[in-house]
Structures are given as structure tokens and as C-alpha cells.
Amino acid sequence: xxxxxxxxxxxxxxxxxxxxxxxxxxxxxxxxxxxxxxxxxxxxxxxxxxxxxxxxxxxxxxxxxxxxxxxxxxxxxxxxxxxxxxxxxxxxxxxxxxxxxxxxxxxxxxxxxxxxxxxxxxxxxxxxxxxxxxxxxxxxxxxxxxxxxxxx
Numbered sequence: 001x002x003x004x005x006x007x008x009x010x011x012x013x014x015x016x017x018x019x020x021x022x023x024x025x026x027x028x029x030x031x032x033x034x035x036x037x038x039x040x041x042x043x044x045x046x047x048x049x050x051x052x053x054x055x056x057x058x059x060x061x062x063x064x065x066x067x068x069x070x071x072x073x074x075x076x077x078x079x080x081x082x083x084x085x086x087x088x089x090x091x092x093x094x095x096x097x098x099x100x101x102x103x104x105x106x107x108x109x110x111x112x113x114x115x116x117x118x119x120x121x122x123x124x125x126x127x128x129x130x131x132x133x134x135x136x137x138x139x140x141x142x143x144x145x146x147x148x149x150x151x152x
Contacts, residue, residue, distance in 0.1 A: 003030075003031055003032055003033045003071075004031045004032075004093075005031055005032045005033065005092040005093045005120070006032070006033050006034065006090070006092050007032060007033065007034045007035075007036060007088075007090045007091050007092055008028050008031055008032030008034070008035055008036070008091070008092060008093045008094065008095060008122075009028075009035075009036045009037075009038065009083070009085045009088070009091050009093070009094045009095070009119070010024055010025060010027075010028040010035065010036070010037055010038070010094065010095045010096075011037065011038030011039070011040075011078060011083050011085070011094075011100075012024065012038075012039070012040065012100070013039070013040045013045055013052060013058065013137065014039055014058045014061065014062050015045070015052045015053050015058060015137040015141075016053070016137040016140040016141055016147065017058070017061040017062070017065070017147065018127075018135050018136075018137065018140060018147035018148070018149075019127045019135055019147060019148055019149060020097065020126065020127045020134070020135045020136070021062075021065075022065060023124055023127055024095055024096075024097060024124055025037070025062070025065060025066055026069075027095050027122060027124050028095045029066065029069040029071050029073075031093065031095070031122065032071065032092075032093070033071065033072070034071065034072045034073065034074075035066070035069075035071055035072070035073040035074075036073070036074055036076065036084070036085075036088070036091065037062060037066070037073060037074065037075045037076070038075075038076055038077075038078035038083035038084070038085070039055065039058055039059050039062060039075060039076070039077060039078065040055075040077075040078055040079075041055055041077050041078065041079050042054060042055045043079065044078070044079050044080065051141055055077060059075055059077075062075060063075060081103045081106070081107075082103075082106070082107050082110065085104075085107045085111075085119065086107050086110040086111055086114070087114065087116070089116055089117075091117075091119055092117070092119065092120065093119050093120040093121070093122055094107065094119045094120075094121055094122070095122045095124060096121060096122070096123055096124070097123070097124055097126065098123060098125075098126060101121065101123050104119065104121045105121070107119065108121070127149065128149065129144075129145045129149030129150070129151065130145070130149055130150055130151050131145075131151055135147070135148075135149045
């Protein structure tokens with residue numbers, strides 16, 4: 001099966017790895033011949049929340065999940081919301097959730113200013129928990145749900 005994009009990006013914190021993260025990543029792997037995965041650094045996420053799992057742990061969980069795909073990938077540590085997506089001339093697309101769609105639009109603004117191709121923005125739907133609300137790391141951290149959306 002021919003994949004739609006040569007190189008596709010996906011990024012996030014990937015804290016409390018859950019079904020929404022899996023959908024984000026699997027979408028990128030289904031559509032790209034090569035996948036660039038940006039994972040936020042400890043320093044970057046500490047500005048927002050001090051309860052985030054360490055980068056090394058988050059990276060390990062993502063790597064374990066994506067090894068099942070027969071697609072080339074690269075995991076990088078990112079220090080801002082753009083990572084390298086604003087300067088990587090080989091990228092064709094980016095996969096985001098509804099909450100990070102604005103970041104992808106911002107990345108395209110920078111790419112335009114830099115004379116780079118605009119990325120196709122692929123927005124995935126949220127995975128809903130049993131209560132009909134989106135699964136999120138925040139909700140898992142608060143003890144409301146588990147990683148599959150089951151109410152606790």
C-alpha cells in the first residue's frame with residue numbers, strides 16, 4: 001500500500017500514555033513513509049506542570065509502542081511547540097489533535113515566512129472516555145479515568 005506522505009511529523013508530551021496518543025501515532029504511521037516524533041523536553045513541560053513523567057520514561061513508552069510499525073521513524077526531544085517542524089524542508093504533513101491544531105497553523109505561518117512548503121494538517125478526533133468526555137493525560141493524572149477511558 002502506497003502511503004500518502006513521504007515524511008510526516010507528530011509531537012506532544014505523551015505523558016500518561018493513553019489511547020489518544022496511540023491514535024495520534026498510528027495515524028502518522030499509517031500515512032507516512034517516515035515519521036518524525038517530537039517529544040517535549042522536561043524543561044519545556046516543567047513550565048506548565050511539575051507532575052509530568054520524565055522525558056526518558058515518556059520516550060521509552062512511545063518507542064515501545066511504535067516499534068510494531070514497519071515504518072522508519074525518528075524520535076527527537078523538542079524544546080518548544082514547533083520542534084523542528086518549522087524548519088524541516090522534508091516534511092509534508094503533521095498529525096495533531098484538536099487541542100494542538102493552532103500550533104500546526106503557527107508552524108505553517110513560520111514555514112511560509114521561511115519559504116518552505118506548507119504542511120498538510122491532519123486533525124484526529126478525540127478518543128472519548130466512558131463518560132463521553134475526551135481521554136487526556138490531565139484526567140488520568142487526576143484519577144478520573146484510566147488510559148483506555150474507563151471511569152475510576
